[in-house]
Amino acid sequence: MPKLAIERQFFKELRKLDAPLQDKITETLIKFEAATHTGIHMEKIADARNPLYRSIRIDQFYRGVVLTPEMGEVYTLLTVLPHDDAYMWARRRDLTVNRATGGIEIRDAATIDEALPELTKVAEATSTRLFEGVNDADLTRLGIDETILPLARTITDHAQFDALKPVLPETQWDALAGLASGLTPEQVWSELGAKIVDEPYDTDDLDAAVARSGDRIVLVDGPADLMAIFAHPFALWRIYLHPTQQAVVDTAFRGPARVTGGPGTGKTVVALHRAHRLANQSTGPxxxxxxxxxxxxxxxxxxxxxxxxxxxxxxxxxxxxxxLAHQVFRDKHGAPTMLAEAEEKELWSSIIQRLELPFTEAFLAAEWRNVALAQRVSAASEYLSAKRTGRGRRLGANQKAQVWQAVWEFENSLRDRDQWTHETVCREATRLLAERIDKPYKHIVVDEAQDLSPEQWRLVRAAVPEGADDIFIAGDTHQRIYDSRVSLRDVGIKVIGRSSRLNLNYRTTAEILGWSLQLLHGERIDDMDGQLDSIAGCRSDVHGAPPTTKKFASQNEEVTYVAETVKAWIESGVDPSEIGIATRAKWLGRKVQDALFTRSIPVRMLANSKGSTDSTLVGTMHAMKGLEFRCMAVVGVNAKQVPAAAAVTPADEDQQTHERDMQRERCVLFVACTRAREDLLVTWSEEPSPFLVPLI
Known part of the structure; x- marks a missing residue:
């Protein structure tokens, strides 16, 4: 019985079609599964580039182009277009097999043939070539075939190369784009996720290529599966992987492993696929x-x-x-009585007054969290010898003794009151799990790993037995937005030799990504394992308009402009749910929400679970973490709000901590800006944030 597969690009095209036509396409493809291909008028296409192309009738005006198998039963739907356009598509485009990856590729062969003579003429009049530093052997090894190789040799600059993207095979475009961005052939090979083989794949075996092209081809398992996929056409980017990502998902690791990469490179997608793979292969939770x-x-x-x-x-x-920590705690002790933030500050203040200490509440709280808790310090002698890396204020022996006395008093007060903080709940949960032989999980996947504290990492380590594929970590320290620093080695998680990096951004245009990366220029950011991290090589192959930055004389003018811009986005065809608005302070977000509401724009605050999911979302920069929007406005980026004064330690109190706080605030702004896919607006009133000054 024939099986139907669907080329990934078609799902993106489907979203642009009218609803009645989408229904017709669905009906036709369900018939394909329910009956046989003879029941849907499959016809040979005269003069098609590939002899295996056939057409299927959708309705009186539309046709689908299908790749028929040479020997098997899998038919692949490539596109659906108006009758004449479908036949023209089949005559101009060819489908081939990439010799390096073994996957299928679609190319606009006619346009390539037409462009080559003109490009050659231009190249002969130019002294430089974009790929002149890469030899033919390396290009061939990367899958550049005999048709694209001469074309690549004519390309003189990036603009010319970008113009060819619609006509080149996707995998070959990826390989060339990596080289054009400055990566070595070895780095590009690593990105392709393939393994070097002695013999290249058989480029004549299309059936085998379709079978192994899981990143491009969706094999539909019956009408129900087809309907489920059609229900989420826009979300497909989340569930189909680039070969680099697929390689990370499929690798069997002997212990903890990690994937890093800049914003939009698909770390969360990889983490989800990894969890799905582990759950499929294992009976454990x-x-x-x-x-x-x-x-x-x-x-x-x-x-x-x-x-x-x-x-x-x-x-x-x-x-x-x-x-998780509270669940483990409650199972043993019942619900904890939590110490409120105001109560904690009052408790530190009372200790300072009673002991007549020369420290602030904020300093002692940070010392407790970032030194005592982070390093599991439980005695004065341990604190005297503890590392205080990142704690800029130097302390002599007498001062350390004073600090430890304050910490001891604070912990004793918590015990006397039977009160807990999230940190002490986590510490107790870790102790309980460490004592258990039967761990609650067989595998753990951690997303946005850079924001977990050392105690939270110990909880993760205690919740799963050590072994193959026990912990998988996805994160980017350039997107750290909370005051958590950790060395994975120090908390018993060793990832040396089991780390991978993703460089290709799938979310943000090159213009938005490049602008946002400048916010972190020159910052020395750790990699959570004792070294410095780098975001060099992170790139996007999608181009669009540059970010818009705009200054206003007053905040009211700024909010009005943002509201009118959102209205214009919606009138241009952007769905309200594809628009996000980020502010550093909640009160400014509420002010923007009111301005949108008065213009009858559906809107809701991100922290509020009520309201239509078709609304524009307004939230703090922190709350935007992990989300994305077609259009994004980052509002109130002025000197008073970014960086937020309350989030930054004064330089005269602790210079090193001040610098770390400033770096974290930069990262918060960076995260907010990189939520945008196509359009980014950054606004402020009065003086701009010092982070923006070099960019405006």
Whole structure:
């Protein structure tokens, strides 16, 4: 019985078609599954570039182009177009097999043939070539075939290369784009996710190529599966992988492993696929965890896109790290009485007054969290010898003794009151799990790993037995937005030799990404394992308009402009749910919300679970973490709000901590700006943020 596969690009095209035509296409393809291909008028296409192309009738005006198998039963739908356009598509485009990756490729062969003579003429009049530093052997090894190789040799600059993207095979474009961005052939090979083989793939075996092209081809398993996929056409980018990502997902690791990469490179997608793979292969429970509840909602939705198997879903537990700690704690002790933020500050203040200490409440609280808790210090002698890396204020022996006395008093007061903080709940949960032989999980996947504290990492380590594929970590320290620093080695998680990096941004245009990266220019950012991290090589192959930056005389003018811009986006065809607005302070977000509401624009605050999901979302920069929007406005980026004064330690109190706080505030702004896919607006009133000054 014939099976139907669908080329990935078609799902993107489907979203642009009218609803009645989408229904017709769905009906036709269900018939294909329910009956045979003879029942849907499959016809040979005269003069087609590929002799295996056939057409299928959608309705009186539309036709689909299908690749028929040479020997097997899998038919691949490539596109659906008006009758004449479909036949022209088949006559101009060819489908081939990439010798390096073994996957299928579609190219606009006619345009390539037409462009080559003109490009050759231009190249002969130019002294430089874009790929002159790469030899033919390396290009061939990367999958550049005998048709594209002479074309590549004519390309003189980046603009010319970008113009060819619509006509080149996608994988070959990726390889050339990597070389054009400055990567070596070896680095590009690594990005392709393929392995060097003694013999290249058979480029004549299309059936085998279709079977192994999981990154491009969706094999539909019956009408129900087809309908489920059609219900989420816009979300397909989340569930189909580039070969680099697929290689990370499929690798079997002997212990903890990590994937890093800049914003939009698909780390979360890889993490979700990894969790799905582990749950499919194992009978043990898999935990997917992260720092905030907002992100767990997004992760839960992503997992549901990957599978409709109740058994697999039951094996995947998704919850943020604090919830896990509280769950373990409650199972043993019942619900804890939590110390409120104001109560904590009051408690530190009373200790300072009683002991007549020369420290502030903020300094002692940070010392407790970042030194005592982070290093599991439990005695004065341990504190005297503890590393205080990142704690800029130097302390002599007498001062350390004073600090330890304050910490001891604070912990004693918590015990006397039977009160807990999230940190002490996590510490107790870690102790309870460490004592258990039967761990609650067989595998743990951590997303946005850079924001977990050392104690939270110890909780992760204690919740899963050491072994193959025990912990998988996805994160980017350039997107750290909370005051957590950690060395994975120090908390018992060793990833040396099991780390991968993703460089290709799938979300943000090159213009938005390049502008945003300048916010972090010159910053020395750690890699969570004792070294410095680098975002060099992170790139986007999608181009668009540069970000818009705009200054206003007053905040009211700024908010009005933002509201009118949102209205214009919607009138141009952008769905309200594809628009996000980020502010550093909640009160400014509420002011923007009011301005949108008065213009009858559906809007809701991100922290509010109520309201239409078709609304424009307004939230703090922190709350935007892990989300993305077609159009993004980052509002109130002035000197008073970014950096936020309350989030930065004064330089005269602790210079090193001040610098770390400033770096974190830069990262917060960087995260907010890189939520944008196509359009980014950054506004401020009065004086701009010092982070913006070099960019405006």
């Amino acid at each position: 898999v935990l997917v965890t992260t720092f905030t509840s907002t992100l767990t909602d997004s992760l839960r939705a992503g997992v549901k896109l990957l599978t409709n198997s109740p058994e697999v879903l039951d094996r995947i537990d998704i919850q943020h790290i604090d919830k």
